[in-house]
Amino acid sequence: MTTLTEAVRAGSTADVLRLVTDMPAAQRRACLGELKELRTELRGVPVWENGAERVRRALHLAGAACHTGAASAAAWLAAGDMRWSQAPTDALLRALECRDAAWLADVAHRLAQRPLSARVRYELMAGLVSRAGCEVPVTDAYVIGWVRHISGRSLSRDGMADLLRREPHLARLVGGVFTLSDVGEARWLLDEGPGWWQSSVAALAGEGLLDRTSLIDACVARLLRGGGPTDHRTFLPFLTELALTREEERARIADWTALARDAASPVASHAQTVLTALALDGDLTTRQLAQASAGLLFRAEKKLVRAQLVLLAKVLSRTPSSAAELLPVVAQAFGHEDTQVQERALKLVERHAERLDSAERGELVTAADQLTPALRTRAAAALGVAAVGSEEVFEEVLPPAPEPVRLEPAPATAAELAEELSALLVSDGDVAAFERALDGLVRHAYEDADALREALAPVLARRWWAADEPRQWPRVDDMFGTTRYGTVDARDGLDLLLATLHGKVSTATLHAAVRQGPNEHECAHSGLARVFDARLREVAYRLRTEPLPLLLATPTWGTGLLEPAELVDRLTEYRRLDARVGAADFAQALLRVRRTDRAAAGEAAARAKALGTREGGRLARWLTTGTPALGGRLAHGLRTGTTAADPVRRRTKGVRILVELGEVPELRAGFPQEFGRLGRPLSVFTDRRHCAHWNEAIRPHWLAVLPERRELVAARLLPDLAATAVDDERGAAALPLLAEADGAAGEAVHLCVAYGLGARHHEDRLAAVDALLVLAARGQLDAVRLGTDLGELVGRGAVKARRLAESARTGAATGAHATVWEVLRHALPVPLAGLATARPEAAAVAARGLGDLLAVAAECAERCGARGDVPHLPETADRAGSSRLATQARRLRDALGVEVAA
Incomplete structure (x- = not known):
């Protein structure tokens, strides 16, 4: 054993440093074998074991010094098994300083190319770069390490500026900030706040220490590149702190146009502000304004679209000759989902259409086909044509029943x-x-x-x-x-x-x-x-x-249903083999066997009885026994009670509407003890504080437990579905499967869908829309029930109107306008009534999101040609002002053909 290895085992980094400094290269290489063996030995020793950490630090230093190849030395320095027990940086640099500059530069650049997860220390990389006198590596690991190093030493904005002034590689490293592939852990350091990076960099650019033009170009290029969903929070402040002059803004019109079209909302808003100022000062040509507007008017953000229409209105008023070039761009807003945006755009066309020739008007006539029916009439009058669009015959589009x-x-x-x-x-x-x-x-x-x-x-x-x-x-x-x-x-x-x-x-x-x-x-x-x-x-x-x-309960169909003839065949095989049937397997088979096809059930019952076995007789009796109609619609006066034929009862718990189940005797008699719980009464006050059933992946298998009795399953899933809307939890992925299952779709199933339509998370709302469409396609959707439930839930505050509006809009976009309208027709009266009776201080809360819901309802009513009245709609439509709520209420009233009282 060499003296170096003894020093490593003793955990003495001082002795290791002294020994490797005096060793020739050949002797250091000779020690590598024993050091590698020691490294393998230490991998099985916990870090916290007495003295193990000191040994690892000494080993880290010795190995780095003994490797003579740059690649192997860098690999040793950044090794994962020694990441948390590394030698001190100054000791490592002293051990390596005898190497030539090219070798040190090679190691530095190799370390800088390691991923951020390798946790290579910036001080080590910077020390190697300094000793090698080489070009600084601009990698994520090096630049983020530098940012962390500067931020950690700065206590004020002035202190950071001083640190940056002393940085010999300032321009290259600041430029590297804008080329980071992932801002990662440095995000909170770079964001405007305790580190003051943006203002400090801008100050140095003002002093001439950084090239201002290059810095602006780097900012704009990074914003154009995009990146993570929150990267703009870091890089947009760099640009605003630089306070571009009008000349600098004018030189980058193409960049502002691209940012306004494609960048994140805050960046697009900034670009729009710059373009607006340029346009109003006459620094944009009509073609440039048209190009910028074409991108902005396609965006979904209503605020940006409205602001651009305001700008176009000002330019058209000031320069009427630009109408031929700008009005076709304005017409792009005819397809916006917000009818108020459509109307704003139409008003511009009405005001300036007379300046267009026949060919230009024809282009606008084609675009006007996207307007709502009420606005098409106005567009036709403005463009001097008999009608806009063809006479459409509405046809409801539903997905094929699965x-x-x-x-x-x-x-x-x-x-x-x-x-x-x-x-x-x-x-x-x-x-x-x-x-x-x-x-x-x-x-x-x-x-x-x-x-x-x-x-x-x-x-x-x-x-x-x-x-x-x-x-x-x-x-x-x-x-x-x-x-x-x-x-x-x-x-x-x-x-x-x-x-x-x-x-x-x-x-x-x-x-x-x-x-x-x-x-x-x-x-x-x-x-x-x-x-x-x-x-x-x-x-x-x-x-x-x-x-x-074999298993008796293996289903015939993916929903969990088992054909009775197939179950009899399996019991016949059991009798032939003289095998003992599993009690739980047979009980599950009984719950899965199809009984709704009475002819097939009767034929299978006769065969089962002929087997002469206990299980055959039990199956025969089960197949010939009628099933209670769980989930059938209750009369209006009985919705909160129970009947002999239907053990489902609605109950409230806080803002939630849940259901309770009465006893189901047939699921208790003759079944194993574990199965008896299915037939017990279910209370909404069941304690769930210690529930271990958190994994959504198990729920499809629960649906397969009772494939013909989905109302029983839905009642047990209902508290979880309610939590997706009330408590913003996740958990509606099973809704489409619930809609595809067999059995009556009653109170519990429709309440599950209602909560899913108001869920916090977009994926859960999509699942609920899928379930809604599947129920409609199968002819099992009770639109009156679902709409009434949604109205009650919105009125109680369990479902937010804005979330429901998003779900309804998604469903309508598939072509199911009549279905969605029928649901909303019965959902709107309760929140509209609440709005009418709310005290002034509570009216704003009651109206929140209701305008969006009315907009979807109006769109559906217009598409499917609905007529009639919605309770409390006239009072809302008669409200003064041009708020979204009042505007959309009037639009819905007009679409339904309701006469306005004189």
Whole structure:
């Protein structure tokens, strides 16, 4: 063992530095072998172990000094396993200062090219650059390190300016700030505030230490390039602090035009302000103004579009001869979703259309086809034509009703099954993929468990429980035993079965899990979660003790439905094999079997009874028993009560409207204990504080528990859907599947969709719109019920009108104008009534977002030719002023053909 290695093991960086300084290059190279062995040894030692950190620091210094190649030295210096225990920077620089300048420059540039995550210290890179006398590297790691270094030493704006003045590479590094690929961790340092970067850089440009023109070009180029969604917050202040002169602004008209068209809203607003000033001062030609306006009028931001129309109005008034070039650009606003913007644009055309020739008017006639029907009439009069657009015959467009997908047979070979299981363990997959794989696992384990285990070997390599010496926490038995809340997702269930198949779970644990179930608190989801979990635990126990030949409950269709004839065939196979049926598997099969096709059910019942088995008789009785009509529409006077035929009852909890379920006796009698919870009454006051069912991926499998009784599932999902609107949580992804499921779509289903339409997150609202359209396409949408529910929720404050307007606009954009109108027709009266009766101080709150909702309703009514009246609409339309609320109320009133009282 060399003296250097002894010094490293002693953790003495001083001795290491002294030794490597005196060593010739050949001797240093000779020490590398022992240092690498020590590095390998230290990888298994915790950092916090006594003395380990000091040893790592000494090792880091020794290795850096002993590597004679620049690439290997840089790799050692930036090694991930020594990232948090590096030698002091001054010691590293002293150990390397004997190298020639080219070598030092090479190492510096290699370190600077490392990603930010490598955490290479700026002081080390800067020290190497200084000793090498080389050009400073302008990489993300180096520039952000420099920004962090300067910001950390500056306590004031003046202090930062002084630090920047002393920087020998100032121009190159400041330029590097504008070429960062990712502002990353330096964002908060660069933003205007404690560091005062923008104002300090602008001051240095004023002093001549930075070239002003180059700096402006760099700012504009970065803003044109874009980047992250908040990058403009960093770089736009650099530009505004420079306070460009009119000459500098005039030299960059093309840049302002591009920024106004494509940049983030704040940047586009700044560019628009510059262009407006230039236009009003006569520094923009008509063609340049037209080009800038063409980009701006296509933007979605109403504020920008309106401001541009105001500018165009001023220019047209001052220079009427520009009408031929500017009015076709104005007409681009005819297609804007905001009818007030459309009307502003039309007013400009009305004012200046007389200056156009026939060809130019023809171009505007074509564009005017995008206007609302009421505005088209005005456009036709202004352009001197009989009518604008063709007479359209409205046709409602709904998506095709989804067709159920039949499950493919289980994978034929163990190798195919292993591939499918590997994919499912990476992504949860859908119900069909999971059920196919589950059935295949059971079948192949029954036929040849050893061959199955051999095929699964590559799959197990990445499972946490598959190691020869698994971690002590969590223990495998604890994860899959009764101490666990239950199956969090489908992957949990597959892990349980695979771990059982490979002997990683004890038989006693499996037996206790089947007998006791998971240790969980009661919540709205418990019934569904218990059924899904009980079946998997039973399959796992039988894999160990008495493998099942096949699963009875594997569905026929992707929704979870099981055809009765197919279930009878499986029971026949069980009788032929003299195999014992799994109680939970058979119970799940009963819940999944189709009973609504009475002819098929009767035929299958006769075959089942002829089997002469206990399960055959139970299936025959189940198929011939009628099902209660859950979810059917209640009479108006009974909406808050229960009936003998319908155990659904509406209840309120704070601002929420939820449903309670009465007892469903047929789901309790004759079913295993775990299934009995499905038939118990459900209260809206069920305690959910300790609910472990947080993973949305499990919800499609809950829908497959009761595929013909979606109202029971929806009632249990309703608190989660309410939270997406009231508490801004996530969780509406299952709504389209709920709409595709079978069974009545009643109170609970429609309330779920209502909350989803008012959800905080855009993705959840899209899922709700999909569900709405699917229900409509299947003829199962009760527009009166959904609209009334939405009106009540908006009135209570559970759903925000603006969010609902966005959802309605999305649905209408698909072509479903009549459907959306019918929903909104019944949603509007309650918030309109609340607005009419609100005290003056509360009126603004009551009106928030209602103008947007009325705009969508008016658009739909105009498109589908709706007629009639909406309660409380005339009072809103008669409000004084030109607010969006009053304007859109009048538009809707006119579209419905309501006469205005004299």
